[in-house]
Amino acid sequence: MNLNVAVFLGSKLGSDSKNLKIIKEFSEWFGSENHNLIFGGTETGLMLELVKNLSKKNSQIISIFTKNLYDNSPKSKYFSEIIITKDLSSRNELIIDKSDVFVALPGGLGTLNEIFEVINKNLLNEIDKKIYLINDNLFWTPLEELFKSLVKIELLDQQKLKKNFKVCKLEELKTEFKKKYAKNRS
Template sequence: MKIKSVCVFCGARDSVDKEYIDLAAECGKMMSSKSIDLVYGGGRTGMMGAVSKAVTDTGGKVVGIYPKLLDDLEPLNTNLDNTIFVKSMFERKELMIEKSDAFLILPGGFGTLDEIFEVVTLKILKQHDKPIIICNYNNFWQSLIDCCEEIINKKFARTHARDTYEIADTLEDVFVKLGY
């Protein structure tokens, strides 16, 4: 199946180093150049804002799924093709999963961790069979990857759990793994 929409999970804080904002912007440009729609959390700050702005600025389509409870923490991006308002973070994840053909994880914080574990767990439970790509830019996620390996090695998860996601070190690798 051709990937037409990718849900990008990433950080929303403006305080991160510029290299991460630039990574998100480059990701957005690459998505748009391949006619891949962005599905994301709807915020306008940090990496989330950078990826959505880059997709929009280069003519791509963006769907934001935004819980109103974030109004004071993560301002809404009002420059989207489609904004869907939801009541909870759980509902946000449900819709992002439903509306995406694949998942791309860029560097992020605790919200991003929550999203990673949600899509991986649901894939283990055979609730979806969509690609999950973790972009391990500058080894950002290496300790998490190592932790997941330890969980499997200590038999807290089946060995096939490692087959639910792929690791890419660069954005170029990400899009190769997505079939582009």
């Protein structure tokens, strides 16, 4: 069985052109792996770049919208399936429930919200699912440093955090997926 992978990333392009390079490289790899994309976004910014690239690979792209976001967004030609929820909390919960693993690419507040929710659910033992922050352009280094500071002042348990959280390069993600998730492949 192929994995359901939630990918969190920005609804804006941002000013760093390296982000587009990372999206393209991630899309090339992800599309060749035949995993299903669980996606909580629209077709704007970095999100649009991801779904455009993956649709060329015939990837399954499942988008989970809030009703308000769906009503105010352009209608998609890239999504394989659209699920509409009443609000952000139910959307995030459904993304987490449907996903086997999570990947975060560069993004803003929405991406941070999704990352923190996954981390918190893991720390509270509500889920046991890993999240990877792809850091090829050092985008996530400040967040990684914040977590290190929280560990240092004993406001965060390093062992619990390390179990299901990793900041890594795309190549490390590829290697870990081969090792850790190969058993899920048909």
